[in-house]
Protein backbone atom coordinates (compact mmCIF):
# COMPACT_ATOMS: atom_id res chain seq x y z
CA UNK A 1 0.00 0.00 0.00
CA UNK A 2 1.24 3.47 -0.84
CA UNK A 3 1.94 5.90 2.04
CA UNK A 4 -0.74 8.36 0.92
CA UNK A 5 -3.38 5.51 0.78
CA UNK A 6 -2.38 4.50 4.30
CA UNK A 7 -2.95 8.01 5.67
CA UNK A 8 -6.29 8.32 3.78
CA UNK A 9 -7.51 5.05 5.34
CA UNK A 10 -6.36 6.21 8.79
CA UNK A 11 -8.11 9.55 8.40
CA UNK A 12 -11.42 7.89 7.45
CA UNK A 13 -11.06 5.51 10.42
CA UNK A 14 -10.53 8.40 12.80
CA UNK A 15 -13.52 10.17 11.23
CA UNK A 16 -15.68 7.10 11.79
CA UNK A 17 -14.62 6.86 15.40
CA UNK A 18 -15.48 10.52 15.95
CA UNK A 19 -18.90 9.89 14.37
CA UNK A 20 -19.45 6.90 16.70
CA UNK A 21 -18.61 9.10 19.68
CA UNK A 22 -21.32 11.60 18.70
CA UNK A 23 -23.93 8.85 18.23
CA UNK A 24 -23.02 7.36 21.60
CA UNK A 25 -23.52 10.66 23.30
CA UNK A 26 -27.06 10.82 21.99
CA UNK A 27 -28.22 7.22 22.59
CA UNK A 28 -26.67 5.67 25.73
CA UNK A 29 -27.07 6.42 29.47
CA UNK A 30 -24.29 8.62 30.93
CA UNK A 31 -22.25 5.90 32.77
CA UNK A 32 -22.17 3.60 29.75
CA UNK A 33 -21.52 6.49 27.49
CA UNK A 34 -18.50 7.57 29.54
CA UNK A 35 -16.97 4.10 29.43
CA UNK A 36 -17.49 3.86 25.68
CA UNK A 37 -16.17 7.33 25.12
CA UNK A 38 -13.08 6.48 27.06
CA UNK A 39 -12.40 3.40 24.96
CA UNK A 40 -13.12 5.24 21.73
CA UNK A 41 -10.84 8.15 22.63
CA UNK A 42 -8.03 5.68 23.33
CA UNK A 43 -8.70 3.95 20.02
CA UNK A 44 -8.79 7.26 18.23
CA UNK A 45 -5.42 8.19 19.68
CA UNK A 46 -3.96 4.81 18.70
CA UNK A 47 -5.03 5.20 15.08
CA UNK A 48 -4.46 8.93 14.81
CA UNK A 49 -1.34 10.11 13.07
CA UNK A 50 -1.01 12.77 15.75
CA UNK A 51 0.19 12.72 19.28
CA UNK A 52 -0.90 15.21 21.95
CA UNK A 53 0.83 16.78 24.94
CA UNK A 54 -1.10 18.55 27.67
CA UNK A 55 0.62 21.32 29.54
CA UNK A 56 -1.68 22.39 32.35
CA UNK A 57 -1.40 25.65 34.23
CA UNK A 58 -1.34 23.99 37.63
CA UNK A 59 0.61 20.85 38.15
CA UNK A 60 -0.51 19.31 41.43
CA UNK A 61 0.03 22.18 43.86
CA UNK A 62 2.60 24.11 41.89
CA UNK A 63 2.23 26.51 39.03
CA UNK A 64 3.63 24.79 35.96
CA UNK A 65 6.57 26.83 34.75
CA UNK A 66 6.32 25.23 31.31
CA UNK A 67 2.80 26.63 30.95
CA UNK A 68 4.10 30.14 31.67
CA UNK A 69 6.97 29.63 29.25
CA UNK A 70 4.64 28.50 26.44
CA UNK A 71 2.32 31.40 27.12
CA UNK A 72 5.16 33.88 26.92
CA UNK A 73 6.63 32.22 23.85
CA UNK A 74 3.31 32.25 21.99
CA UNK A 75 2.58 35.78 23.14
CA UNK A 76 5.83 37.21 21.85
CA UNK A 77 4.81 39.46 19.00
CA UNK A 78 7.48 37.96 16.72
CA UNK A 79 6.12 34.47 17.03
CA UNK A 80 2.53 35.56 16.81
CA UNK A 81 3.14 37.76 13.79
CA UNK A 82 5.05 34.95 12.12
CA UNK A 83 2.43 32.35 12.84
CA UNK A 84 -0.47 34.54 11.87
CA UNK A 85 1.00 35.71 8.63
CA UNK A 86 2.25 32.29 7.66
CA UNK A 87 -1.02 30.46 7.92
CA UNK A 88 -3.81 30.93 10.37
CA UNK A 89 -5.23 34.37 9.76
CA UNK A 90 -8.42 33.54 11.61
CA UNK A 91 -6.70 33.02 14.91
CA UNK A 92 -8.20 35.20 17.58
CA UNK A 93 -5.70 36.92 19.83
CA UNK A 94 -6.40 38.43 23.20
CA UNK A 95 -4.45 41.57 24.02
CA UNK A 96 -3.41 42.40 27.54
CA UNK A 97 -1.52 45.13 29.21
CA UNK A 98 -0.62 44.43 32.78
CA UNK A 99 -0.67 47.45 35.15
CA UNK A 100 2.68 49.31 35.10
CA UNK A 101 3.85 47.37 32.08
CA UNK A 102 5.11 49.19 29.04
CA UNK A 103 4.24 46.51 26.55
CA UNK A 104 1.11 44.95 25.21
CA UNK A 105 1.12 41.17 25.22
CA UNK A 106 -0.74 38.88 22.89
CA UNK A 107 -2.34 35.70 24.00
CA UNK A 108 -4.46 32.98 22.53
CA UNK A 109 -8.12 33.37 23.34
CA UNK A 110 -9.86 30.52 25.03
CA UNK A 111 -9.92 27.36 22.93
CA UNK A 112 -8.24 29.00 19.95
CA UNK A 113 -5.41 27.44 18.00
CA UNK A 114 -2.19 28.61 16.51
CA UNK A 115 0.45 26.90 14.41
CA UNK A 116 4.16 27.19 14.82
CA UNK A 117 7.02 25.92 12.75
CA UNK A 118 10.17 24.54 14.35
CA UNK A 119 13.05 23.10 12.32
CA UNK A 120 10.70 22.62 9.37
CA UNK A 121 8.15 20.76 11.49
CA UNK A 122 4.68 22.22 11.90
CA UNK A 123 3.00 21.92 15.28
CA UNK A 124 -0.41 23.04 16.47
CA UNK A 125 -1.04 24.74 19.81
CA UNK A 126 -4.48 24.92 21.35
CA UNK A 127 -5.31 26.94 24.44
CA UNK A 128 -7.84 24.83 26.29
CA UNK A 129 -9.98 26.42 28.96
CA UNK A 130 -12.70 24.38 30.64
CA UNK A 131 -14.89 25.12 33.61
CA UNK A 132 -13.91 23.08 36.63
CA UNK A 133 -16.73 20.89 37.91
CA UNK A 134 -18.16 22.01 41.24
CA UNK A 135 -16.44 20.07 43.97
CA UNK A 136 -18.24 19.09 47.11
CA UNK A 137 -15.04 19.06 49.13
CA UNK A 138 -11.50 20.14 48.50
CA UNK A 139 -8.49 20.62 50.72
CA UNK A 140 -7.75 23.91 49.08
CA UNK A 141 -9.63 26.34 46.87
CA UNK A 142 -9.20 25.54 43.21
CA UNK A 143 -9.52 27.96 40.31
CA UNK A 144 -12.88 27.98 38.58
CA UNK A 145 -11.27 27.37 35.23
CA UNK A 146 -8.82 24.71 34.21
CA UNK A 147 -6.36 26.10 31.71
CA UNK A 148 -3.78 24.41 29.65
CA UNK A 149 -2.11 24.18 26.28
CA UNK A 150 -2.42 21.14 24.10
CA UNK A 151 0.38 20.56 21.67
CA UNK A 152 -0.55 18.51 18.63
CA UNK A 153 2.27 17.05 16.59
CA UNK A 154 2.76 14.33 14.08
CA UNK A 155 3.74 11.06 15.74
CA UNK A 156 6.86 10.87 13.63
CA UNK A 157 8.04 14.24 15.05
CA UNK A 158 7.62 13.21 18.66
CA UNK A 159 11.34 12.79 19.33
CA UNK A 160 12.22 16.14 17.88
CA UNK A 161 9.67 17.88 20.07
CA UNK A 162 10.68 16.11 23.24
CA UNK A 163 14.39 16.52 22.58
CA UNK A 164 14.60 20.11 21.55
CA UNK A 165 11.37 22.03 20.91
CA UNK A 166 10.32 22.33 24.56
CA UNK A 167 13.85 23.31 25.62
CA UNK A 168 13.83 25.86 22.83
CA UNK A 169 10.57 27.33 24.12
CA UNK A 170 11.86 27.59 27.70
CA UNK A 171 15.07 29.29 26.50
CA UNK A 172 13.18 31.60 24.20
CA UNK A 173 10.71 32.64 26.88
CA UNK A 174 13.55 33.53 29.22
CA UNK A 175 15.17 35.53 26.47
CA UNK A 176 11.91 37.36 25.81
CA UNK A 177 11.54 38.28 29.44
CA UNK A 178 15.09 39.48 29.67
CA UNK A 179 14.71 41.46 26.46
CA UNK A 180 11.53 43.07 27.75
CA UNK A 181 13.46 43.74 30.92
CA UNK A 182 10.38 42.71 32.72
CA UNK A 183 11.12 41.55 36.16
CA UNK A 184 8.50 40.99 38.77
CA UNK A 185 8.53 42.09 42.34
CA UNK A 186 6.48 39.80 44.51
CA UNK A 187 5.27 40.49 47.98
CA UNK A 188 3.21 38.65 50.53
CA UNK A 189 0.47 39.95 52.76
CA UNK A 190 -1.06 38.78 56.00
CA UNK A 191 -2.86 35.44 56.16
CA UNK A 192 -1.51 33.54 53.19
CA UNK A 193 -4.58 32.05 51.61
CA UNK A 194 -3.99 30.16 48.43
CA UNK A 195 -5.88 32.37 46.04
CA UNK A 196 -7.85 31.09 43.08
CA UNK A 197 -4.73 30.81 40.99
CA UNK A 198 -2.95 29.13 43.89
CA UNK A 199 -0.49 31.94 44.17
CA UNK A 200 -0.01 33.51 47.57
CA UNK A 201 2.20 36.30 46.22
CA UNK A 202 1.08 39.63 44.76
CA UNK A 203 3.27 40.89 41.97
CA UNK A 204 4.02 44.15 40.21
CA UNK A 205 6.41 44.91 37.37
CA UNK A 206 9.82 45.64 38.78
CA UNK A 207 11.65 48.50 37.15
CA UNK A 208 14.38 49.60 39.51
CA UNK A 209 17.08 51.69 37.83
CA UNK A 210 19.88 50.50 40.12
CA UNK A 211 22.67 48.64 38.33
CA UNK A 212 26.22 47.69 39.25
CA UNK A 213 27.35 50.72 37.23
CA UNK A 214 25.36 53.13 39.34
CA UNK A 215 26.16 51.43 42.64
CA UNK A 216 28.66 53.35 44.71
CA UNK A 217 30.91 50.88 46.47
CA UNK A 218 34.46 49.67 46.48
CA UNK A 219 35.18 48.58 42.87
CA UNK A 220 37.08 45.48 43.99
CA UNK A 221 34.22 44.36 46.20
CA UNK A 222 31.77 45.07 43.40
CA UNK A 223 33.80 42.98 40.98
CA UNK A 224 33.89 40.07 43.42
CA UNK A 225 30.13 40.17 43.91
CA UNK A 226 29.51 40.27 40.16
CA UNK A 227 31.85 37.34 39.59
CA UNK A 228 30.16 35.39 42.34
CA UNK A 229 26.75 36.02 40.80
CA UNK A 230 27.94 35.05 37.35
CA UNK A 231 29.46 31.83 38.63
CA UNK A 232 26.29 31.03 40.50
CA UNK A 233 24.03 31.62 37.52
CA UNK A 234 26.12 29.43 35.25
CA UNK A 235 26.98 26.83 37.86
CA UNK A 236 24.24 24.25 37.41
CA UNK A 237 26.76 21.54 36.61
CA UNK A 238 28.94 22.42 39.58
CA UNK A 239 26.08 22.28 42.05
CA UNK A 240 24.86 18.99 40.66
CA UNK A 241 28.32 17.44 40.72
CA UNK A 242 29.03 18.51 44.27
CA UNK A 243 25.62 17.47 45.55
CA UNK A 244 24.71 20.92 46.75
CA UNK A 245 21.36 22.63 46.36
CA UNK A 246 21.60 25.27 43.65
CA UNK A 247 21.14 28.31 45.85
CA UNK A 248 23.25 31.03 47.35
CA UNK A 249 22.89 33.24 50.38
CA UNK A 250 24.06 36.81 50.87
CA UNK A 251 23.94 38.76 54.09
CA UNK A 252 24.11 42.52 53.54
CA UNK A 253 24.81 44.60 56.59
CA UNK A 254 25.56 48.23 57.30
CA UNK A 255 23.96 51.49 58.41
CA UNK A 256 20.80 52.83 56.75
CA UNK A 257 21.33 54.53 53.40
CA UNK A 258 24.46 52.65 52.41
CA UNK A 259 22.88 50.88 49.46
CA UNK A 260 21.73 47.45 50.67
CA UNK A 261 18.40 47.62 48.86
CA UNK A 262 20.07 49.23 45.86
CA UNK A 263 22.49 46.30 45.69
CA UNK A 264 19.61 43.82 45.69
CA UNK A 265 17.98 45.67 42.80
CA UNK A 266 21.30 45.74 40.94
CA UNK A 267 21.66 41.98 41.46
CA UNK A 268 18.17 41.35 40.08
CA UNK A 269 18.81 43.57 37.07
CA UNK A 270 22.19 41.96 36.45
CA UNK A 271 20.88 38.39 36.47
CA UNK A 272 17.40 39.13 35.16
CA UNK A 273 15.85 37.48 38.21
CA UNK A 274 12.53 38.24 39.90
CA UNK A 275 12.48 39.45 43.47
CA UNK A 276 10.37 37.98 46.25
CA UNK A 277 10.26 40.55 49.03
CA UNK A 278 9.31 38.36 51.96
CA UNK A 279 7.66 40.35 54.73
CA UNK A 280 8.18 38.00 57.64
CA UNK A 281 6.06 40.02 60.03
CA UNK A 282 3.07 39.21 57.81
CA UNK A 283 3.69 35.48 58.03
CA UNK A 284 1.94 33.82 60.92
CA UNK A 285 3.82 30.58 61.37
CA UNK A 286 6.35 28.22 59.86
CA UNK A 287 3.87 26.26 57.81
CA UNK A 288 2.66 29.48 56.17
CA UNK A 289 6.28 30.37 55.49
CA UNK A 290 6.83 26.97 53.86
CA UNK A 291 3.79 27.48 51.61
CA UNK A 292 5.09 30.86 50.55
CA UNK A 293 8.60 29.67 49.82
CA UNK A 294 7.34 26.64 47.92
CA UNK A 295 5.56 29.01 45.58
CA UNK A 296 8.65 30.92 44.58
CA UNK A 297 9.96 30.27 41.12
CA UNK A 298 13.51 29.49 40.13
CA UNK A 299 15.76 32.32 38.92
CA UNK A 300 14.66 34.52 41.75
CA UNK A 301 16.02 36.46 44.68
CA UNK A 302 14.21 35.95 47.96
CA UNK A 303 14.78 38.99 50.14
CA UNK A 304 14.20 39.44 53.83
CA UNK A 305 14.98 43.02 54.80
CA UNK A 306 15.92 43.91 58.35
CA UNK A 307 16.06 40.32 59.46
CA UNK A 308 16.85 41.37 63.04
CA UNK A 309 13.47 43.13 63.23
CA UNK A 310 11.54 40.39 61.43
CA UNK A 311 12.29 37.38 63.56
CA UNK A 312 11.75 37.62 67.26
CA UNK A 313 15.18 36.85 68.57
CA UNK A 314 14.12 37.96 72.01
CA UNK A 315 12.35 34.58 72.26
CA UNK A 316 15.83 33.41 72.95
CA UNK A 317 16.14 35.89 75.79
CA UNK A 318 16.83 33.12 78.24
CA UNK A 319 19.84 32.19 76.24
CA UNK A 320 21.31 35.61 76.09
CA UNK A 321 24.99 35.34 76.80
CA UNK A 322 27.03 37.74 78.82
CA UNK A 323 28.57 39.34 75.75
CA UNK A 324 25.13 40.25 74.46
CA UNK A 325 24.98 37.68 71.66
CA UNK A 326 22.44 34.88 71.55
CA UNK A 327 23.04 31.26 72.16
CA UNK A 328 22.05 28.56 69.70
CA UNK A 329 19.01 26.80 71.07
CA UNK A 330 18.62 23.28 69.66
CA UNK A 331 14.98 23.20 70.73
CA UNK A 332 14.18 26.20 68.66
CA UNK A 333 16.27 25.10 65.75
CA UNK A 334 14.26 21.90 65.58
CA UNK A 335 11.22 24.10 65.56
CA UNK A 336 9.80 22.15 68.47
CA UNK A 337 6.77 23.67 70.03
CA UNK A 338 6.80 26.76 67.94
CA UNK A 339 5.37 25.24 64.80
CA UNK A 340 1.92 25.06 66.33
CA UNK A 341 -0.78 27.06 64.61
CA UNK A 342 -0.84 30.64 65.79
CA UNK A 343 2.77 30.61 66.85
CA UNK A 344 5.24 32.83 65.09
CA UNK A 345 7.85 32.12 62.48
CA UNK A 346 11.06 30.76 63.92
CA UNK A 347 14.58 31.11 62.70
CA UNK A 348 14.68 27.34 62.37
CA UNK A 349 11.71 27.44 59.99
CA UNK A 350 13.54 29.94 57.86
CA UNK A 351 16.89 28.18 57.93
CA UNK A 352 15.20 24.97 56.87
CA UNK A 353 14.63 26.64 53.55
CA UNK A 354 17.99 28.25 53.19
CA UNK A 355 20.06 25.18 53.89
CA UNK A 356 17.86 22.47 55.31
CA UNK A 357 15.97 19.77 53.49
CA UNK A 358 13.70 22.28 51.82
CA UNK A 359 16.55 24.21 50.27
CA UNK A 360 16.49 21.95 47.23
CA UNK A 361 12.82 22.79 46.61
CA UNK A 362 13.18 24.59 43.30
CA UNK A 363 16.56 25.65 42.05
CA UNK A 364 18.60 28.68 41.12
CA UNK A 365 17.48 30.78 44.03
CA UNK A 366 19.33 33.45 45.89
CA UNK A 367 18.51 34.37 49.47
CA UNK A 368 19.42 37.86 50.62
CA UNK A 369 19.05 38.98 54.22
CA UNK A 370 19.73 42.56 55.22
CA UNK A 371 20.34 44.11 58.59
CA UNK A 372 21.50 47.36 60.10
CA UNK A 373 22.79 45.56 63.18
CA UNK A 374 24.83 42.46 62.45
CA UNK A 375 25.67 42.20 66.16
CA UNK A 376 21.99 41.51 66.89
CA UNK A 377 21.87 38.48 64.64
CA UNK A 378 21.63 34.98 65.97
CA UNK A 379 24.84 33.02 65.72
CA UNK A 380 22.88 30.28 63.93
CA UNK A 381 22.44 32.67 61.06
CA UNK A 382 26.05 33.74 61.00
CA UNK A 383 27.78 30.40 61.28
CA UNK A 384 29.88 29.49 58.29
CA UNK A 385 28.05 27.84 55.45
CA UNK A 386 24.71 29.51 56.23
CA UNK A 387 25.09 32.71 54.27
CA UNK A 388 27.70 32.24 51.58
CA UNK A 389 28.80 35.85 51.47
CA UNK A 390 28.70 38.54 54.15
CA UNK A 391 28.80 41.92 52.44
CA UNK A 392 29.45 45.04 54.46
CA UNK A 393 27.86 48.16 53.02
CA UNK A 394 29.65 50.97 54.77
CA UNK A 395 30.02 54.71 54.70
CA UNK A 396 31.14 56.37 51.51
CA UNK A 397 34.84 56.13 50.65
CA UNK A 398 36.67 57.99 47.92
CA UNK A 399 36.20 55.46 45.06
CA UNK A 400 32.47 55.26 45.85
CA UNK A 401 32.25 59.06 45.99
CA UNK A 402 33.72 59.28 42.49
CA UNK A 403 31.04 56.92 41.20
CA UNK A 404 28.32 59.11 42.71
CA UNK A 405 29.84 62.25 41.16
CA UNK A 406 29.82 60.52 37.81
CA UNK A 407 26.24 59.27 38.22
CA UNK A 408 24.65 62.46 39.36
CA UNK A 409 26.77 65.20 37.77
CA UNK A 410 28.28 63.33 34.80
CA UNK A 411 31.68 64.41 36.12
CA UNK A 412 34.72 62.26 35.42
CA UNK A 413 37.66 62.42 37.82
CA UNK A 414 39.83 64.48 35.44
CA UNK A 415 37.08 67.06 35.04
CA UNK A 416 37.22 68.00 38.72
CA UNK A 417 39.70 70.48 40.09
CA UNK A 418 42.71 68.61 41.57
CA UNK A 419 42.70 70.58 44.83
CA UNK A 420 39.00 69.95 45.40
CA UNK A 421 39.50 66.28 44.68
CA UNK A 422 42.28 66.11 47.24
CA UNK A 423 40.12 67.90 49.80
CA UNK A 424 37.35 65.40 49.27
CA UNK A 425 39.70 62.44 49.42
CA UNK A 426 41.19 63.79 52.65
CA UNK A 427 37.95 64.08 54.57
CA UNK A 428 35.36 61.75 53.07
CA UNK A 429 36.20 58.75 55.27
CA UNK A 430 36.39 60.75 58.46
CA UNK A 431 33.08 62.44 57.63
CA UNK A 432 31.32 59.04 57.89
CA UNK A 433 28.71 60.02 55.35
CA UNK A 434 26.36 57.53 53.69
CA UNK A 435 26.00 57.34 49.91
CA UNK A 436 22.35 58.32 50.47
CA UNK A 437 23.41 61.59 52.11
CA UNK A 438 25.93 62.31 49.34
CA UNK A 439 23.20 61.66 46.77
CA UNK A 440 20.92 64.15 48.51
CA UNK A 441 23.53 66.93 48.27
CA UNK A 442 24.23 66.15 44.62
CA UNK A 443 20.58 65.87 43.60
CA UNK A 444 19.62 69.17 45.17
CA UNK A 445 22.36 70.96 43.17
CA UNK A 446 22.34 68.84 40.05
CA UNK A 447 21.70 71.73 37.67
CA UNK A 448 25.04 73.28 38.60
CA UNK A 449 27.85 70.72 38.87
CA UNK A 450 30.43 73.18 40.22
CA UNK A 451 28.11 74.36 42.96
CA UNK A 452 27.23 70.76 43.79
CA UNK A 453 30.89 69.85 44.29
CA UNK A 454 31.52 72.96 46.42
CA UNK A 455 28.46 72.19 48.52
CA UNK A 456 29.60 68.62 48.98
CA UNK A 457 33.04 69.67 50.17
CA UNK A 458 31.40 72.00 52.70
CA UNK A 459 29.12 69.24 53.97
CA UNK A 460 32.05 66.84 54.30
CA UNK A 461 34.13 69.36 56.22
CA UNK A 462 31.24 70.26 58.52
CA UNK A 463 30.74 66.62 59.34
CA UNK A 464 34.40 66.14 60.10
CA UNK A 465 34.37 69.09 62.52
CA UNK A 466 31.19 67.82 64.17
CA UNK A 467 32.57 64.31 64.50
CA UNK A 468 35.83 65.51 66.03
CA UNK A 469 33.84 67.56 68.55
CA UNK A 470 31.63 64.57 69.35
CA UNK A 471 34.58 62.25 69.73
CA UNK A 472 36.28 64.77 72.06
CA UNK A 473 33.08 65.14 74.08
CA UNK A 474 32.62 61.40 74.31
CA UNK A 475 36.16 60.96 75.53
CA UNK A 476 35.66 63.51 78.31
CA UNK A 477 32.30 62.07 79.35
CA UNK A 478 33.75 58.58 79.30
CA UNK A 479 36.64 59.57 81.51
CA UNK A 480 34.32 61.41 83.93
CA UNK A 481 31.92 58.50 83.84
CA UNK A 482 34.67 56.03 84.56
CA UNK A 483 35.83 58.07 87.56
CA UNK A 484 32.29 58.35 88.86
CA UNK A 485 31.66 54.67 88.30
CA UNK A 486 34.78 53.73 90.14
CA UNK A 487 33.80 55.91 93.09
CA UNK A 488 30.28 54.47 93.08
CA UNK A 489 31.57 50.90 92.88
CA UNK A 490 33.91 51.47 95.77
CA UNK A 491 31.12 52.98 97.86
CA UNK A 492 28.81 50.13 96.97
CA UNK A 493 31.37 47.51 97.89
CA UNK A 494 32.01 49.12 101.22
CA UNK A 495 28.28 49.30 101.91
CA UNK A 496 27.73 45.69 100.93
CA UNK A 497 30.63 44.49 103.00
CA UNK A 498 29.15 46.22 105.99
CA UNK A 499 25.49 45.28 105.39
CA UNK A 500 25.78 41.71 104.19
CA UNK A 501 25.20 38.97 106.70
CA UNK A 502 26.92 36.62 104.27
CA UNK A 503 30.02 38.68 103.93
CA UNK A 504 32.27 36.13 102.28
CA UNK A 505 29.77 34.65 99.85
CA UNK A 506 31.29 36.24 96.77
CA UNK A 507 34.79 35.30 97.74
CA UNK A 508 33.85 31.63 97.65
CA UNK A 509 32.15 31.86 94.32
CA UNK A 510 28.59 31.72 95.61
CA UNK A 511 27.51 34.81 93.78
CA UNK A 512 24.08 34.39 92.37
CA UNK A 513 23.98 34.04 88.58
CA UNK A 514 21.30 36.72 88.41
CA UNK A 515 23.35 39.12 90.51
CA UNK A 516 26.33 38.54 88.28
CA UNK A 517 24.26 39.18 85.19
CA UNK A 518 22.82 42.36 86.68
CA UNK A 519 26.26 43.60 87.51
CA UNK A 520 27.53 42.78 84.07
CA UNK A 521 24.65 44.60 82.50
CA UNK A 522 25.39 47.62 84.76
Ligand SMILES: Nc1ncnc2c1ncn2[C@@H]1O[C@H](COP(=O)(O)OP(=O)(O)OP(=O)(O)O)[C@@H](O)[C@H]1O
Pocket residue numbers: 214215216217254255256257258259260261262263372393434435436437439
Ligand atom coordinates in the same frame (compact mmCIF):
# COMPACT_ATOMS: atom_id res chain seq x y z
N1 LIG B 1 25.94 52.48 47.50
C1 LIG B 1 25.08 53.27 46.88
N2 LIG B 1 25.21 53.54 45.58
C2 LIG B 1 24.33 54.33 44.95
N3 LIG B 1 23.30 54.92 45.53
C3 LIG B 1 23.12 54.70 46.84
C4 LIG B 1 23.98 53.85 47.58
N4 LIG B 1 23.57 53.82 48.85
C5 LIG B 1 22.49 54.60 48.91
N5 LIG B 1 22.20 55.11 47.71
C6 LIG B 1 21.09 56.04 47.43
O1 LIG B 1 20.36 56.21 48.64
C7 LIG B 1 19.04 55.70 48.56
C8 LIG B 1 18.79 54.77 49.74
O2 LIG B 1 19.60 53.63 49.61
P1 LIG B 1 19.14 52.16 49.98
O3 LIG B 1 17.67 52.13 50.17
O4 LIG B 1 19.72 51.23 49.00
O5 LIG B 1 19.85 52.02 51.38
P2 LIG B 1 19.72 50.84 52.44
O6 LIG B 1 21.09 50.48 52.87
O7 LIG B 1 18.87 49.77 51.90
O8 LIG B 1 18.99 51.58 53.64
P3 LIG B 1 18.07 50.91 54.78
O9 LIG B 1 18.98 50.18 55.71
O10 LIG B 1 17.43 52.10 55.43
O11 LIG B 1 17.08 50.03 54.10
C9 LIG B 1 18.95 54.96 47.24
O12 LIG B 1 17.75 55.26 46.61
C10 LIG B 1 20.12 55.45 46.43
O13 LIG B 1 19.71 56.51 45.61
Ligand SMILES: [Mg+2]
Pocket residue numbers: 260261262305
Ligand atom coordinates in the same frame (compact mmCIF):
# COMPACT_ATOMS: atom_id res chain seq x y z
MG1 LIG C 1 16.97 49.00 52.42
